[in-house]
Amino acid sequence: xxxxxxxxxxxxxxxxxxxxxxxxxxxxxxxxxxxxxxxxxxxxxxxxxxxxxxxxxxxxxxxxxxxxxxxxxxxxxxxxxxxxxxxxxxxxxxxxxxxxxxxxxxxxxxxxxxxxxxxxxxxxxxxxxxxxxxxxxxxxxxxxxxxxxxxxxxxxxxxxxxxxxxxxxxxxxxxxxxxxxxxxxxxxxxxxxxxxxxxxxxxxxxxxxxxxxxxxxxxxxxxxxxxxxxxxxxxxxxxxxxxxxxxxxxxxxxxxxxxxxxxxxxxxxxxxxxxxxxxxxxxxxxxxxxxxxxxxxxxxxxxxxxxxxxxxxxxxxxxxxxxxxxxxxxxxxx
Amino acid sequence: xxxxxxxxxxxxxxxxxxxxxxxxxxxxxxxxxxxxxxxxxxxxxxxxxxxxxxxxxxxxxxxxxxxxxxxxxxxxxxxxxxxxxxxxxxxxxxxxxxxxxxxxxxxxxxxxxxxxxxxxxxxxxxxxxxxxxxxxxxxxxxxxxxxxxxxxxxxxxxxxxxxxxxxxxxxxxxxxxxxxxxxxxxxxxxxxxxxxxxxxxxxxxxxxxxxxxxxxxxxxxxxxxxxxxxxxxxxxxxxxxxxxxxxxxxxxxxxxxxxxxxxxxxxxxxxxxxxxxxxxxxxxxxxxxxxxxxxxxxxxxxxxxxxxxxxxxxxxxxxxxxxxxxxxxxxxxx
DNA sequence: TCGTTTTAGTGAAACGGTTTACCAAACCGG
DNA sequence: CCGGTTTGGTAAACCGTTTCACTAAAACGA
Numbered sequence: 240x241x242x243x244x245x246x247x248x249x250x251x252x253x254x255x256x257x258x259x260x261x262x263x264x265x266x267x268x269x270x271x272x273x274x275x276x277x278x279x280x281x282x283x284x285x286x287x288x289x290x291x292x293x294x295x296x297x298x299x300x301x302x303x304x305x306x307x308x309x310x311x312x313x314x315x316x317x318x319x320x321x322x323x324x325x326x327x328x329x330x331x332x333x334x335x336x337x338x339x340x341x342x343x344x345x346x347x348x349x350x351x352x353x354x355x356x357x358x359x360x361x362x363x364x365x366x367x368x369x370x371x372x373x374x375x376x377x378x379x380x381x382x383x384x385x386x387x388x389x390x391x392x393x394x395x396x397x398x399x400x401x402x403x404x405x406x407x408x409x410x411x412x413x414x415x416x417x418x419x420x421x422x423x424x425x426x427x428x429x430x431x432x433x434x435x436x437x438x439x440x441x442x443x444x445x446x447x448x449x450x451x452x453x454x455x456x457x458x459x460x461x462x463x464x465x466x467x468x469x470x471x472x473x474x475x476x477x478x479x480x481x482x483x484x485x486x487x488x489x490x491x492x493x494x495x496x497x498x499x500x501x502x503x504x505x506x507x508x509x510x511x512x513x514x515x516x517x518x519x520x521x522x523x524x525x526x527x528x529x530x531x532x533x534x535x536x537x538x539x540x541x542x543x544x545x546x547x548x549x550x551x552x553x554x555x556x557x558x559x560x561x562x563x564x565x566x567x568x569x570x571x572x573x
Numbered sequence: 574x575x576x577x578x579x580x581x582x583x584x585x586x587x588x589x590x591x592x593x594x595x596x597x598x599x600x601x602x603x604x605x606x607x608x609x610x611x612x613x614x615x616x617x618x619x620x621x622x623x624x625x626x627x628x629x630x631x632x633x634x635x636x637x638x639x640x641x642x643x644x645x646x647x648x649x650x651x652x653x654x655x656x657x658x659x660x661x662x663x664x665x666x667x668x669x670x671x672x673x674x675x676x677x678x679x680x681x682x683x684x685x686x687x688x689x690x691x692x693x694x695x696x697x698x699x700x701x702x703x704x705x706x707x708x709x710x711x712x713x714x715x716x717x718x719x720x721x722x723x724x725x726x727x728x729x730x731x732x733x734x735x736x737x738x739x740x741x742x743x744x745x746x747x748x749x750x751x752x753x754x755x756x757x758x759x760x761x762x763x764x765x766x767x768x769x770x771x772x773x774x775x776x777x778x779x780x781x782x783x784x785x786x787x788x789x790x791x792x793x794x795x796x797x798x799x800x801x802x803x804x805x806x807x808x809x810x811x812x813x814x815x816x817x818x819x820x821x822x823x824x825x826x827x828x829x830x831x832x833x834x835x836x837x838x839x840x841x842x843x844x845x846x847x848x849x850x851x852x853x854x855x856x857x858x859x860x861x862x863x864x865x866x867x868x869x870x871x872x873x874x875x876x877x878x879x880x881x882x883x884x885x886x887x888x889x890x891x892x893x894x895x896x897x898x899x900x901x902x903x904x905x906x907x
Numbered sequence: 908t909c910g911t912t913t914t915a916g917t918g919a920a921a922c923g924g925t926t927t928a929c930c931a932a933a934c935c936g937g
Numbered sequence: 938c939c940g941g942t943t944t945g946g947t948a949a950a951c952c953g954t955t956t957c958a959c960t961a962a963a964a965c966g967a
Contacts, residue, residue, distance in 0.1 A: 296924075296951095297923085517826070590953090602914080
């Protein structure tokens with residue numbers, strides 16, 4: 240179980256460990272062809288592989304970045320993570336993924352632990368409450384970027400969907416097809432900017448379309464039963480913009496429970512695409528976001544920072560697109 | 574951006590770094606109450622947190638385990654990962670997750686990099702081909718456990734579903750409801766034990782029930798179109814046992830494309846539960862596996878190894894259970 | 908009061924690498 | 938053949954911790 244070290248290789252090849260180190264780092268001018276060959280043989284013979292930890296300690300770079308997401312169950316998160324990993328691996332970096340379940344405490348813990356682990360940078364979908372902590376990171380010049388959300392007054396760059404436009408597209412789609420009773424289903428908006436932006440856009444659009452807002456804001460856990468009650472009372476609107484995939488799940492569960500016909504009795508348009516929306520019966524019309532693009536943009540901004548460019552701040556917006564399927568009813572008088 | 578080290582704390586508190594180290598590790602007998610207080614203050618004042626890398630180098634424990642899964646898109650994988658993370662975090666460990674996409678090369682790469690990173694142990698859903706590599710790990714006494722699969726002749730313990738029973742349950746369920754035309758849908762079995770076991774069980778059961786085997790073995794990428802062809806030719810059986818969730822997706826896509834009624838025209842029973850199976854129309858009857866239990870058992874076995882107990886080998890089996898929904902037709906003459 | 912133990916604390920080596928500064932020998936041009 | 942340059946290589950410091958061996962002073966027992 241004894242691990243073989245650079246010293247063992249040096250000894251085997253009859254050179255100093257400095258030379259082996261040079262060899263390992265490709266500084267071949269530092270040795271003759273014979274020595275080089277001897278070292279190569281020694282490495283092979285001993286099946287040596289360098290201790291990444293020791294390297295990191297000396298180099299002060301771990302070649303690792305941390306990714307902290309608020310809720311890994313969102314399809315969006317998994318796609319962002321995937322794109323970040325692809326990019327990072329392509330650049331010789333590794334990724335540690337952490338899931339906060341939207342808890343600020345967990346988030347703070349993870350940040351601390353990732354700092355302790357000396358990760359070289361962080362991409363995070365932040366919860367709302369660690370403003371001071373992020374502020375500190377930003378001030379230290381530590382490389383961090385946000386995705387999907389941002390924190391007011393914290394000078395950390397964010398990459399996110401144009402939420403306003405996404406709701407607008409949903410609203411327009413519904414409206415074009417004759418809908419005048421358009422509700423909005425979301426988990427409690429709280430301080431989560433992405434939700435806030437979507438909700439605000441909804442309210443604003445209701446205003447400009449002269450439509451009475453019907454918003455259903457309820458915790459995911461109670462969502463099914465709460466929706467069920469509304470349905471029982473007949474207070475469910477004829478069409479619903481759903482704020483995200485997880486809420487859509489709950490809505491669909493309720494619809495099944497109560498045998499509600501989609502789109503005949505209820506039209507649905509949901510934000511963020513998911514695979515099953517396509518083959519569900521009926522197919523769910525959706526406003527999709529370019530998750531891979533967003534993730535890639537975020538991580539490449541992060542890499543620029545890690546290579547010394549100044550911490551940018553500001554928000555970069557990405558445009559959503561409509562995927563029309565079958566969950567929206569067409570009113571005839573259109 | 575200069576990071577504060579134990580030396581800075583020592584200096585601030587006017588003690589040696591040894592004493593600070595003792596303080597940090599709770600060896601309070603090594604100092605008086607006043608010194609202790611001084612160090613505490615210094616730590617707070619400087620906002621010091623220990624460099625995990627340096628610690629790891631010295632201690633030869635990184636408090637990190639690696640998890641390598643063959644395909645993170647399986648719901649089973651995500652649930653296993655989740656349970657491993659929960660357990661690990663509960664014991665002060667961190668987890669690095671890697672996805673091999675079923676590529677043995679990627680797997681070998683990941684193993685090497687995780688070793689280089691000095692992770693303290695590994696839980697892996699292995700691809701079939703790195704027998705030699707795993708053999709080596711096992712011989713070195715390096716802590717490794719398998720999940721969901723195993724490799725013949727490699728003395729590494731595995732925790733997996735009783736695949737035979739799971740197919741048996743599916744088969745019985747179908748058979749009890751009068752089905753005599755029972756097919757089996759799977760990605761190519763190849764050398765992947767879990768698939769093999771399920772397929773073998775299917776074949777065996779066909780034998781003992783006197784049913785003609787109809788197996789559809791096709792790559793996920795071509796699955797929809799291949800199924801579509803079969804359907805066009807009318808060669809699709811009346812009921813299908815589906816080997817896993819990803820195959821189920823493809824089947825459902827095809828069913829939608831062709832407007833096949835489930836269960837009237839096609840009965841489905843799938844192995845491994847997924848959330849949407851519940852609210853899909855119709856609900857998909859499923860043989861579920863206790864993923865959390867499996868993951869937890871695996872990681873706790875790993876922890877035992879890491880604490881010095883010998884590498885166990887052998888296979889621990891977990892029992893599946895039926896979740897009956899609406900995707901299986903009941904023939905009337907039963 | 909003196910020897911012994913305990914308390915409170917320190918210095919230095921070690922973990923496994925990288926890097927800087929340095930050097931001897933070989934080479935080279937004139 | 939001499940002085941300078943290149944080639945090939947090394948020793949030692951360093952990264953930030955832990956820990957072992959050691960000790961001065963205080964406390965204690967007789």
